[in-house]
Every structure is written in C-alpha cells, then in structure tokens.
Amino acid sequence: MTSVFSEGFYKAIFDGCSDAIYVIDPQSSRILDGNTRAWQDLGLSREQLLQHSVVSLQNDVENLEHWQQISAQILLNDSFTFIGRHCHQNGAFFPVEVYTSVIELDGQKVFISIARNLDLTLSQREEFRTRDARLTYALNEAVDGLWDWNIASGEVFFSPQLKRMLKYLPHEMEPSVETWVESLHENDRERVLRLIDDHLSGRIAAYEAEYRLRNRMGEYIWVRDRGRVCERDEQGKSTRVVGMLHDISQSKKLEEKLRQQASHDHLTGLLNRRAGYIHFKKQLSYAQRYEQQFTLCLIDLDHFKSINDTHGHLAGDIALKHFVSLLSDSVRQSDTLMRWGGEEFLLLLPKTDAQSAKLLIEQLKDKVQASPVSLDGREYSYTFSAGLASFPGHSMDMDGLINSADDALYSAKASGRNLVMISYNCSDIEQAELF
16 A cells, blocks of 8 residues: 655654654764754754764763663664753753664664653653652652662662663663672672661661772772661561662762872872871881881982072972982882981881891992983982981880981981991890890
C-alpha cells in the first residue's frame, strides 16, 4: 500500500515536535541534524548546533571514550534512556530525559535521540504538588548523590547524580549494599562499616563518615557520607536508611596542600624546621628502642652570602634548589634531608655510625664541588661544610646531638670550610662498648 503522506509531512512533524530531536553519529557523537526545538532549547542556531556533538552538549558525557561506552550499550539494546543535563549557550544546565533508538539511514546506523526538557514539562510541574514527587525529583536531580537502603532486602537505590559522581552509566551499579561495600577503600572499610553499624544499633544518633570510594574507572575519590535511619519495625529494629554522598576530593586536595605548606619548605620541598623536629624525634626514638646507631649531619653552604650579593636572591634560590637536587639523588631512601634555616640543612642517617656517615658526606661534598650551578649564564662552583654527631656516642637526646653537630660544623667553618668534621664532644658512653 502506498503511503499517502509526503516527505514534507514528516518534515513538518520533525520540526513541529515539542521535544528536541537529534540525529547522531554513533562513533563520533557528532550532531548530524536536529529539529527546531533542539537548537532553541540550547540557545543556538541550526548551523551552530551542527558544529556540536553529544560530548560538548551533554554535561554528563565526559569525553569520547565515555560516549563510546554509551554508544555500545545503545547498539546492543537498540534503545536507551538517559537522564542528564544539557548545556545552554549561556552556560546554564537544564535537566533532560533522553530516549535514543537506532535506525538505518542510507545503509548506515544512526541514533535518533528525543530529549525532553524537564524544566518545561507541565505535567512534571503538576506532580511537584505532591510530597512523593518532590522527593523523587530531589533524589534524581540533587547536586549530591543520594542513596536509600532497604536493610531487609539489601537493595540500595543509587540516585542518578551518585552514579554520575562515580562515572557510572544510568543502567550500571548493581542496586545492592554489596556494591557500595566492595567500592570502599580497604583502609577505610572497617572503620566505615563500624560507624554505620553503631548508628543502626542506636549507639550513635546519626551516621557520618569521610572515606575513599572507588569509581567506575578504578580511581578513588574522597566523599563525605551522612545517613539516618528513617524507618524501624515494631521491635525498633532499623529497616530503612537514607543518606547523602558528597564529593570532597577537591577540599581534600586543598587540605593536603595546606598541610604540605605547613610542614614543608616552599622553596625546596623539604621538611621545614618545625616538621623536622617531629620527624627527628621519631627517628631517634626508634634508634633508642632498637639500640641502633644514629647519626645526624648539619650542613652549611660556604660563602653563600656572596652568591646573593653578587647575583641576587633569585640566583641564591636557584643554588639552593640545585644543592637539594644533588643531595636528594644521592642519599639513601632511609635518610632524611630537611631545611634547617637559610643555607643550613640537617641530614638524618639512621643505622649509621659517625665514621660511615663521614665517608658518605665526603662523597656528597666531592659531588657538589664537581657539579657547578648555572647562574646568569655562567657556571658557578660552590662547596659546603658539615658537622656530624652520633647517638649514643655524642649524646642520648635530640638537643644534645644538635649541639654537638653544631659545634663540629663551627669547627669545620673555622678550619677553612669545605670540610666534614665529627664532634669531639664524646660522652662517657662512647668510651664503653657501643651497641
């Protein structure tokens, strides 16, 4: 039977549809065509629309690799429903429900996507008058990921935003509590499960935890998770818990950056003096507990003031970083180099006696002297002096070791610089049998 409808009729339906319609290339996600509603919803002209792709228009499709995963699912099932957010030309986002199907056009498969702008859906606005509809909307569109756990069945509703947060596709994530438990970082799992059990049993009023959660790509993000029991049975046993998951990865990175800045020298990246004292105390305590030799070395760059006076403080900074790079590449992994102040550094050498440490520092001194730094286009050679003190021979405590090493450094400087000297201040312990 011959169709009575002309091509113009179908064109009129295409352009007159109240929902946006897109024709999409399955491989590249490029927009091949769109109806009037499509470009109007996005604040674009037709020509501008055809310069875009799903990756550039859909906020919840991160990149081409992500699109290809979605495309494979569409081709496998011949249809696909997706809740996401489209990007308007003015930078705002609006929620859409996208239904995609596969058709053949001139021997090639293309996607036809019908996108309903949920902000413009009158029926949805009508549904908002009921409490359940408002709750449903909140669960689907809230910025934070929301979850709803039915304890009896073990089922967990993961909101679309929670799935997006963890880079899952809408149909992915098995809706079970095991999905969540298996995604917990192994170092956080016991603590988090204990906290939620404390809340379920009534020992704490609410569940709250910060922990690492594995996303679809196998990477861990930091989250803040809060929840509360909302239903109990007649015996008072918890039957349902709802909660909210918030991505705090950025704030954790900032927190770590601030912690790094507080404990490390901003120029060299080494531990600063305040954090160095703490680390020194731990290292010495370890040596005392296990009766091991422990040596510290105070290092001071020779004639460093002349570098600043001749070439400027920026050149001095370059020389300091050059020195730190040379030593950091040469010391053992167990050793710790820290900036003690100005051009003075402290090197901790665990499980090392004074004589062995002196040999190591002599080698480092020769390396530094043979490795000039480039300042103002010229090679500049410099040296350092060092003073050594060891536990238990020179002192049993931290302050005593530092004073002994400082005395040895002063002697090296007074004797002509570019020298490594061991403290002559030996306690009575050194005369006895050492560890």
